[in-house]
Amino acid sequence: MAALVLPAGLLVVMLLVAPMLLLARISLNRFSPTELMVEATTAENYWRAVQDPYYQQVLGTTLGVALGCTVLALALGFPAAYWLARMESRWKSLATILVLFPLLVGNVVRSAGWMALLGNEGAINAALMGMGITSRPLPLLYNTGSVVVGIVAVVLPYMILTLAAVIEGIPRQAEEAAANLGGRPMTVFRRVVLPLALPGVVAGSVLVFILCMNAYATPVLLGGPQFKMMAPAVYDQFVRGNNWPFGAALAFILLAVTLVLTVVGSTLLGRRYRAA
Amino acid sequence: MGSLVLEALSKRYGSSTAVERVDLEVAQGEMVALLGPSGCGKTTTLRMVAGFIPPSGGRVLIGGQDVTRAPPYARDTGMVFQSYALFPHMSVAQNVAFGLEMRKVGRAERDERVMEALRLVRLDHLADRLPRQLSGGQQQRVALARALVVNPAVFLLDEPLSNLDAKLRGEVRMEIRALQQRLGLTTLIVTHDQEEALTMADRLVVMERGRVRQVGTAEELYEHPADPFVAGFVGRCNLVSGRLEGGGFRAESGALLRCDSTGAPADAALLALRPERIRLDPDPAGEARITAVTYLGAQTEYHVEQRGTTLLVTRPTPPLGDPMRRLAVGDAVVLSWDAAAVRLLPAA
Numbered sequence: 234m235a236a237l238v239l240p241a242g243l244l245v246v247m248l249l250v251a252p253m254l255l256l257a258r259i260s261l262n263r264f265s266p267t268e269l270m271v272e273a274t275t276a277e278n279y280w281r282a283v284q285d286p287y288y289q290q291v292l293g294t295t296l297g298v299a300l301g302c303t304v305l306a307l308a309l310g311f312p313a314a315y316w317l318a319r320m321e322s323r324w325k326s327l328a329t330i331l332v333l334f335p336l337l338v339g340n341v342v343r344s345a346g347w348m349a350l351l352g353n354e355g356a357i358n359a360a361l362m363g364m365g366i367t368s369r370p371l372p373l374l375y376n377t378g379s380v381v382v383g384i385v386a387v388v389l390p391y392m393i394l395t396l397a398a399v400i401e402g403i404p405r406q407a408e409e410a411a412a413n414l415g416g417r418p419m420t421v422f423r424r425v426v427l428p429l430a431l432p433g434v435v436a437g438s439v440l441v442f443i444l445c446m447n448a449y450a451t452p453v454l455l456g457g458p459q460f461k462m463m464a465p466a467v468y469d470q471f472v473r474g475n476n477w478p479f480g481a482a483l484a485f486i487l488l489a490v491t492l493v494l495t496v497v498g499s500t501l502l503g504r505r506y507r508a509a
Numbered sequence: 510m511g512s513l514v515l516e517a518l519s520k521r522y523g524s525s526t527a528v529e530r531v532d533l534e535v536a537q538g539e540m541v542a543l544l545g546p547s548g549c550g551k552t553t554t555l556r557m558v559a560g561f562i563p564p565s566g567g568r569v570l571i572g573g574q575d576v577t578r579a580p581p582y583a584r585d586t587g588m589v590f591q592s593y594a595l596f597p598h599m600s601v602a603q604n605v606a607f608g609l610e611m612r613k614v615g616r617a618e619r620d621e622r623v624m625e626a627l628r629l630v631r632l633d634h635l636a637d638r639l640p641r642q643l644s645g646g647q648q649q650r651v652a653l654a655r656a657l658v659v660n661p662a663v664f665l666l667d668e669p670l671s672n673l674d675a676k677l678r679g680e681v682r683m684e685i686r687a688l689q690q691r692l693g694l695t696t697l698i699v700t701h702d703q704e705e706a707l708t709m710a711d712r713l714v715v716m717e718r719g720r721v722r723q724v725g726t727a728e729e730l731y732e733h734p735a736d737p738f739v740a741g742f743v744g745r746c747n748l749v750s751g752r753l754e755g756g757g758f759r760a761e762s763g764a765l766l767r768c769d770s771t772g773a774p775a776d777a778a779l780l781a782l783r784p785e786r787i788r789l790d791p792d793p794a795g796e797a798r799i800t801a802v803t804y805l806g807a808q809t810e811y812h813v814e815q816r817g818t819t820l821l822v823t824r825p826t827p828p829l830g831d832p833m834r835r836l837a838v839g840d841a842v843v844l845s846w847d848a849a850a851v852r853l854l855p856a857a
Contacts, residue, residue, distance in 0.1 A: 406594035409561055412581040413588045414659065415611030424607070428598045 260481035270477050278482035292490065295463040298377065299445035302384045306392040306441050307434065314396035332393050340387055344454035347383050348374060375457030383451040388441040395440060399433025435502045439495050446491045463487040512537040512695040513663045518567035520553050527553045529719040530567065538693040542700055542710035550719040551699045552667060558697060559665055560584050572662050587661030591668040593652040595640040601651050602636040608659040626658035629688065646677045653685065666698040670705060682709055703743050715739050737854050740781040747820045749780045762817030767846065773853035784823040786850040789813065791836060795843035799836060813844060820844065
């Protein structure tokens with residue numbers, strides 16, 4: 234058995250651990266506008282990232298958007314996941330494919346679609362103006378709202394499928410027993426379905442939160458030039474600024490914040506589950 | 510007026526009928542079993558009483574009140590599920606307390622009633638365990654306590670013993686029956702196991718393909734089955750097709766079988782005879798031949814062929830040394846029975 238795990242293990246080391254170690258080393262180097270990267274061992278990149286109000290704001294925006302999108306995806310995904318999990322007919326596999334379908338379209342293509350829908354000359358504004366409801370286009374694109382909508386649309390399938398897998402394992406008869414004992418639908422949901430679905434809520438939220446924290450194409454395309462999240466900021470440093478050490482430091486800050494929040498969040502939720 | 514009344518209760522799915530106009534009255538404190546093979550509609554009927562399935566027609570009355578359209582949580586029923594359906598994330602005590610919480614029973618009274626219910630099923634010492642830490646039999650008793658603690662007007666049991674092993678099944682059967690009688694619970698139990706139904710219920714409802722075939726006590730069903738299905742389903746029965754001829758019954762194979770035809774339906778086409786009502790005596794001159802012998806411990810089964818008709822005969826296993834003990838395949842025997850033991854039934 235151990236031998237069978239070896240190829241995957243090697244792959245992880247080569248494709249994940251090695252680049253990360255390299256990146257960690259780069260983040261400790263010094264940047265010079267003339268020589269670009271200078272070999273050093275310094276924490277100044279981290280200091281700069283933490284103290285600069287601009288990057289504080291970028292991190293704040295990223296956290297806000299990621300948390301908001303996770304909560305929204307959970308709220309929108311749970312009913313859909315429940316419906317999918319409790320489906321009995323032959324349509325179930327079709328419904329599952331429909332949930333998966335958006336994943337077939339790349340993030341860039343999908344964002345382009347949102348732009349065509351939300352832009353000043355987009356479908357919605359064209360319709361509103363055509364009907365004479367507004368005289369000038371509504372600012373639907375290039376704001377937090379459009380980014381959140383775009384990201385939620387990307388992550389929703391992950392949330393739904395993760396939740397549905399867990400909800401399917403909740404015996405329907407447990408719900409019936411609760412109803413039989415006098416539980417109204419909301420009570421049955423709160424006291425039986427939700428506590429039993431909590432492992433799925435944790436798994437789905439962690440997965441979606443990580444995806445949101447690292448969103449790149451959607452914030453760039455739907456947020457416009459003024460809207461900044463961490464992943465695009467890292468890209469800017471590497472490609473536009475040629476400042477690899479600072480970009481690497483930003484990347485590790487993003488990684489650390491994501492990791493800490495994921496562990497803290499899932500531990501808190503997990504504790505509630507055991508207490509229930 | 511019964512405590513639970515079903516009036517022409519029906520359930521159709523598209524063009525197929527799961528339950529067809531079931532009428533039933535269960536009196537206060539009575540235990541009635543819905544008995545039938547799988548797919549006969551007994552579980553659908555029970556689930557319509559609990560409110561999980563909306564009926565296509567007819568009415569359900571609990572305590573004289575029409576609850577046909579009421580949601581499950583508004584019906585005063587306590588159900589024990591086949592899978593027990595305990596809440597896996599709640600302790601035994603929390604499981605039992607759930608129904609009382611829903612009824613807004615105060616904390617002190619709730620704790621008291623939970624312990625009382627757990628004592629009733631002898632599980633008070635396991636109140637803080639989680640369901641997965643209990644054996645199947647213990648889980649079953651938690652499910653009983655959880656349904657009983659709310660004093661439901663109607664107690665519903667859906668194949669409550671099917672997940673227990675044979676030895677435990679016998680014990681739990683007695684236990685449920687004793688509880689039901691002690692607490693005077695109006696009870697509807699669904700089972701496919703005729704022994705379970707015969708030993709537990711005051712009355713049985715035999716169902717087949719969505720219809721009620723016969724309602725009666727165990728003895729009525731066994732001694733006076735209304736039709737071939739009931740005769741074959743409740744206990745074992747020899748069913749021989751043929752017609753009345755003179756004072757006897759002429760089997761299709763030609764054999765003339767002894768029967769009492771007084772009061773028999775004119776269109777009698779089947780002779781029903783319980784295997785234990787047939788006597789069997791070794792007789793070298795007899796025209797019947799043993800074709801199979803099955804030793805079952807207390808009983809021995811014989812398949813006996815007589816002029817093209819094979820009858821099943823069960824006899825108490827004779828003691829060692831008895832000449833009957835040596836009966837083997839091919840031996841000639843004589844069969845006899847009281848004419849009154851025979852039931853004559855219309856064609857299936």
